[in-house]
Amino acid sequence: MSFSLAEQQDTIVALATPQGVGAIAVIRLSGKDAIRLTNQVFFGKDLEKQASHTIHFGTIRDGKRIIDEVLVSVFIAPKSFTKENVVEISTHGSSYIINQVIRLLVKKGVRPAKPGEFTQRAFLNGQFDLAQAEAVADLINADSEASHAAALNQMRGGFSSEIQELRAQLIHFASLIELELDFTEEDVEFASRDDLRVLVEKLLRAVEELILSFDLGNVIKNGVPTVIAGKPNAGKSTLLNALLNEEKAIVSDIAGTTRDFIEDEINIGGVIFRFIDTAGLRETTDTIEAIGVSRTQEKMKTASLILYLFDLSDTDLVEINRDINKLENLGVPYLKVANKIDKANPELVKELKEKHPDTIFISADKKENLDGLKAKILELVNLDKFKTGNTVVTNIRHYDSLTKTRESLLEVLGGLDNQVTNDFLAMDIRRSLYFLGEITGEITTDDLLANIFSKFCIGK
Numbered sequence: 001m002s003f004s005l006a007e008q009q010d011t012i013v014a015l016a017t018p019q020g021v022g023a024i025a026v027i028r029l030s031g032k033d034a035i036r037l038t039n040q041v042f043f044g045k046d047l048e049k050q051a052s053h054t055i056h057f058g059t060i061r062d063g064k065r066i067i068d069e070v071l072v073s074v075f076i077a078p079k080s081f082t083k084e085n086v087v088e089i090s091t092h093g094s095s096y097i098i099n100q101v102i103r104l105l106v107k108k109g110v111r112p113a114k115p116g117e118f119t120q121r122a123f124l125n126g127q128f129d130l131a132q133a134e135a136v137a138d139l140i141n142a143d144s145e146a147s148h149a150a151a152l153n154q155m156r157g158g159f160s161s162e163i164q165e166l167r168a169q170l171i172h173f174a175s176l177i178e179l180e181l182d183f184t185e186e187d188v189e190f191a192s193r194d195d196l197r198v199l200v201e202k203l204l205r206a207v208e209e210l211i212l213s214f215d216l217g218n219v220i221k222n223g224v225p226t227v228i229a230g231k232p233n234a235g236k237s238t239l240l241n242a243l244l245n246e247e248k249a250i251v252s253d254i255a256g257t258t259r260d261f262i263e264d265e266i267n268i269g270g271v272i273f274r275f276i277d278t279a280g281l282r283e284t285t286d287t288i289e290a291i292g293v294s295r296t297q298e299k300m301k302t303a304s305l306i307l308y309l310f311d312l313s314d315t316d317l318v319e320i321n322r323d324i325n326k327l328e329n330l331g332v333p334y335l336k337v338a339n340k341i342d343k344a345n346p347e348l349v350k351e352l353k354e355k356h357p358d359t360i361f362i363s364a365d366k367k368e369n370l371d372g373l374k375a376k377i378l379e380l381v382n383l384d385k386f387k388t389g390n391t392v393v394t395n396i397r398h399y400d401s402l403t404k405t406r407e408s409l410l411e412v413l414g415g416l417d418n419q420v421t422n423d424f425l426a427m428d429i430r431r432s433l434y435f436l437g438e439i440t441g442e443i444t445t446d447d448l449l450a451n452i453f454s455k456f457c458i459g460k
């Protein structure tokens with residue numbers, strides 16, 4: 001999918017609120033004829049005579065037939081989301097009304113919008129850069145405090161301004177070096193090679209930091225992959241259900257929430273934990289005994305956190321030490337969680353407190369000390385990292401461009417070391433600039449745009 005110039009001149013319409021029946025629905029139009037065409041079906045006031053950012057009550061009519069009583073908000077270009085004329089019609093939330101209104105507008109010459117077309121217009125009209133446009137999609141999909149904070153930060157330009165500043169500095173050097181190319185005879189040096197090296201090294205550090213932040217960004221967006229490991233009957237599925245049920249209770253306690261509850265995801269302190277291989281858990285397969293088996297080992301390695309769960313009434317220290325050894329070799333952060341404290345062998349509890357003082361004692365069944373467990377989980381993933389407001393890369397496309405930027409910056413450095421000729425140096429710098437520009441949309445191709453905006457839903 002890509003948009004021709006003619007298509008960008010069209011006035012478009014789409015339902016901006018979710019499909020399905022709500023109290024109200026918002027139908028949005030954008031384009032130069034948005035106000036004029038809405039005016040043809042709206043009765044109550046002359047919309048073309050109204051000021052920007054005003055709301056008007058009236059009816060939508062198909063000829064003499066009233067379809068609905070509505071509120072119409074008017075936004076006059078360029079003071080709108082898309083920087084075009086925008087109209088938002090709030091109707092009653094029946095799908096019949098929504099269809100009738102949209103159909104009527106289409107009859108008048110408005111075109112149904114394609115996925116992401118509103119956001120794409122906002123980007124093309126300079127409302128924000130590409131990274132920010134993508135953040136709009138992330139913001140809409142954010143389902144935890146951390147993912148919301150990362151998307152909001154990016155949408156407000158946090159990430160982009162950093163990239164743009166670095167890019168501007170590099171452009172300055174590129175132009176100086178290209179200027180030197182015009183003076184080859186004279187052997188002048190406008191751009192100090194030492195200063196260039198300092199800048200490129202600074203850029204490299206910034207780019208590498210952003211690349212590293214992707215791991216964290218990924219976790220924010222997709223949840224911390226977590227595994228509960230332990231012998232059969234240790235209480236793994238009881239624990240998972242206890243954690244899930246607590247959250248279900250919280251979610252359904254909030255009046256009017258319609259958010260779908262995602263099975264196997266738990267929100268602890270604003271961070272999403274995604275429990276992997278829970279299907280296997282429910283069949284109570286023996287995860288820890290199978291650590292030696294390479295497939296299970298691979299799966300456990302993809303986790304960022306392992307809850308090692310053991311049954312206090314059915315284990316001894318020898319067995320626990322053996323399991324802990326295996327976990328140490330795996331190299332994934334883990335917590336020692338001793339279950340069934342309600343029927344524990346006191347001797348074992350005493351030994352554990354001596355030998356493994358970091359053990360967390362719980363009862364999954366009686367829901368004892370689950371808060372203590374959650375606190376330790378958060379401690380282990382180091383919540384501070386999520387909340388510093390530091391720039392975090394959450395987007396695989398940005399990660400790709402950053403990786404390519406790093407490669408070309410390293411080539412610039414190599415070129416400086418080997419004292420390559422100016423034209424080679426300029427070329428490598430241009431390549432770095434190109435990849436940095438891809439992130440914010442200073443460099444775009446139709447394919448790239450189509451790819452990004454087709455991931456949005458219609459109406460966004």
Ligand code: GDP
Nearest residue numbers: 232233234235236237238284340363364365366
């Ligand atoms: P899994 O095989 O590791 O998934 O273990 P389950 O969750 O199926 O639990 C095995 C048994 O232990 C079930 O009968 C649970 O009711 C019981 N169980 C789990 N947690 C506790 C607990 O904290 N205290 C007691 N007394 N029993 C528990």
